[in-house]
Amino acid sequence: MLPRAPACIEIALLQARIARPVMFELLREVHVSICTGCSHTPSFHCSDLSAPAHPTHAIPAQTAPIRSQIALGHAFTKGINFKGSLRGSQKPCSEVWGLGCVLVSSAPSLQGLMRHVASQVVERCRALGASSARLVSGSMEDMATTRQLVEVAEAELGGLDMLILNHVGKSYFNYFDGDVGHVQKLLDINFLSYVAMTVSALPMLKRSGGSIVVVSSMAGKVGFPFTVPYSATKFALDGFFSSLRQEFSIQSVNVSITLCILGFIDTENAMRAAADVLLMSPAPKEECALEIIKGGTLRQREVYYRYASTKLPLLLRDWAAELLDLLVRQRYRPERLRAA
Numbered sequence: 001m002l003p004r005a006p007a008c009i010e011i012a013l014l015q016a017r018i019a020r021p022v023m024f025e026l027l028r029e030v031h032v033s034i035c036t037g038c039s040h041t042p043s044f045h046c047s048d049l050s051a052p053a054h055p056t057h058a059i060p061a062q063t064a065p066i067r068s069q070i071a072l073g074h075a076f077t078k079g080i081n082f083k084g085s086l087r088g089s090q091k092p093c094s095e096v097w098g099l100g101c102v103l104v105s106s107a108p109s110l111q112g113l114m115r116h117v118a119s120q121v122v123e124r125c126r127a128l129g130a131s132s133a134r135l136v137s138g139s140m141e142d143m144a145t146t147r148q149l150v151e152v153a154e155a156e157l158g159g160l161d162m163l164i165l166n167h168v169g170k171s172y173f174n175y176f177d178g179d180v181g182h183v184q185k186l187l188d189i190n191f192l193s194y195v196a197m198t199v200s201a202l203p204m205l206k207r208s209g210g211s212i213v214v215v216s217s218m219a220g221k222v223g224f225p226f227t228v229p230y231s232a233t234k235f236a237l238d239g240f241f242s243s244l245r246q247e248f249s250i251q252s253v254n255v256s257i258t259l260c261i262l263g264f265i266d267t268e269n270a271m272r273a274a275a276d277v278l279l280m281s282p283a284p285k286e287e288c289a290l291e292i293i294k295g296g297t298l299r300q301r302e303v304y305y306r307y308a309s310t311k312l313p314l315l316l317r318d319w320a321a322e323l324l325d326l327l328v329r330q331r332y333r334p335e336r337l338r339a340a
């Protein structure tokens with residue numbers, strides 16, 4: 001069992017299935033983290049829990065995902081692969097020893113059965129030996145939720161080493177449709193909530209000399225077609241966090257900020273939205289998650305994944321922007337867009 005050092009945590013993120021020895025090494029010094037929007041990993045579906053090892057905690061089969069877990073805890077030797085860990089209910093409980101978690105469930109899904117299921121999941125975490133398990137209801141565009149999350153993290157774990165900001169609201173992959181309300185909503189979810197989480201978590205991060213990891217995109221550095229609202233939110237992240245990093249440096253604030261510039265990744269939503277239209281192959285989400293964690297742990301300024309298809313085009317951007325625009329357009333098949 002790992003020692004529980006103050007304000008030190010293990011965490012995992014995204015597809016923490018990647019964890020295992022490499023991640024263990026990387027995160028040896030990181031003891032507590034919050035990771036938002038862990039969909040392509042732990043977005044666990046309650047159906048995963050439908051065969052409980054502990055009959056007293058039977059959970060009804062249900063397919064709706066619980067939104068955006070924040071996993072905090074102590075079980076990263078297995079990765080905080082919620083799916084794996086909770087399915088681990090069929091394996092020895094030692095698999096999830098010490099797992100601490102805060103689940104965030106969106107308001108709509110907290111109606112009726114979902115609410116019941118969510119609280120059963122919390123019970124299950126405890127029953128399996130979780131060091132802590134709490135449920136916060138809300139959505140990330142609600143600033144009160146972001147504050148509450150950090151408060152709960154502080155109360156449950158007493159400190160924070162790493163804040164991984166990863167969630168994104170649903171958008172469309174198509175020509176800009178002129179819906180200003182959607183741009184505003186997406187800014188709330190993809191940008192303002194990141195700002196709010198940062199503000200709330202900063203006192204804890206300052207105390208631990210921790211790290212902020214901001215998951216962004218090539219679409220936050222270069223204009224691509226069909227992602228206009230999304231792209232706006234990602235450019236905003238660069239402005240805010242790159243500027244804040246400068247201030248931290250001037251003020252000697254020992255909190256690192258890592259901006260992750262990702263290319264096309266094979267998550268379910270991305271594949272569904274864009275695979276038909278893009279003439280390029282996606283990179284694997286597991287390796288991507290590892291690179292993000294590595295970059296954050298090593299306190300890198302920026303992470304480029306995959307390097308060749310992100311860093312190199314960015315060099316071209318600053319020297320030959322129009323050429324890059326043309327090369328990008330050549331990789332799109334607009335005729336394959338779905339009817340809006």
Ligand SMILES: NC(=O)C1=CN([C@@H]2O[C@H](COP(=O)(O)OP(=O)(O)OC[C@H]3O[C@@H](n4cnc5c(N)ncnc54)[C@H](OP(=O)(O)O)[C@@H]3O)[C@@H](O)[C@H]2O)C=CC1
Pocket residue numbers: 036037038039040043065066067068106138139140141165166167168169170189215216217218262263264265266267268269270
């Ligand atoms: N996949 C790709 O090709 C690329 C991805 N990226 C970046 O990587 C990160 C992860 O992307 P990816 O996994 O593909 O995204 P997904 O769309 O697969 O997952 C988004 C996650 O955010 C959660 N979420 C959405 N809205 C809210 C909300 N209002 N409150 C709380 N949680 C919310 C979702 O929860 P739920 O499932 O419950 O809806 C889900 O867990 C993002 O920052 C994205 O911009 C960057 C470049 C390329």
Ligand SMILES: CC(C)CCC[C@@H](C)[C@H]1CC[C@H]2[C@@H]3C(=O)C=C4C[C@@H](O)CC[C@]4(C)[C@H]3CC[C@]12C
Pocket residue numbers: 173217218219224227262263264269270271273274278309313328
């Ligand atoms: C210079 C070029 C070789 C690199 C081009 C890379 C382009 C094509 C990559 C970089 C970032 C990618 C998008 C992204 O960030 C997130 C999403 C959200 C998801 O739900 C739907 C897919 C989408 C739009 C990705 C589509 C492909 C994008 C534009």
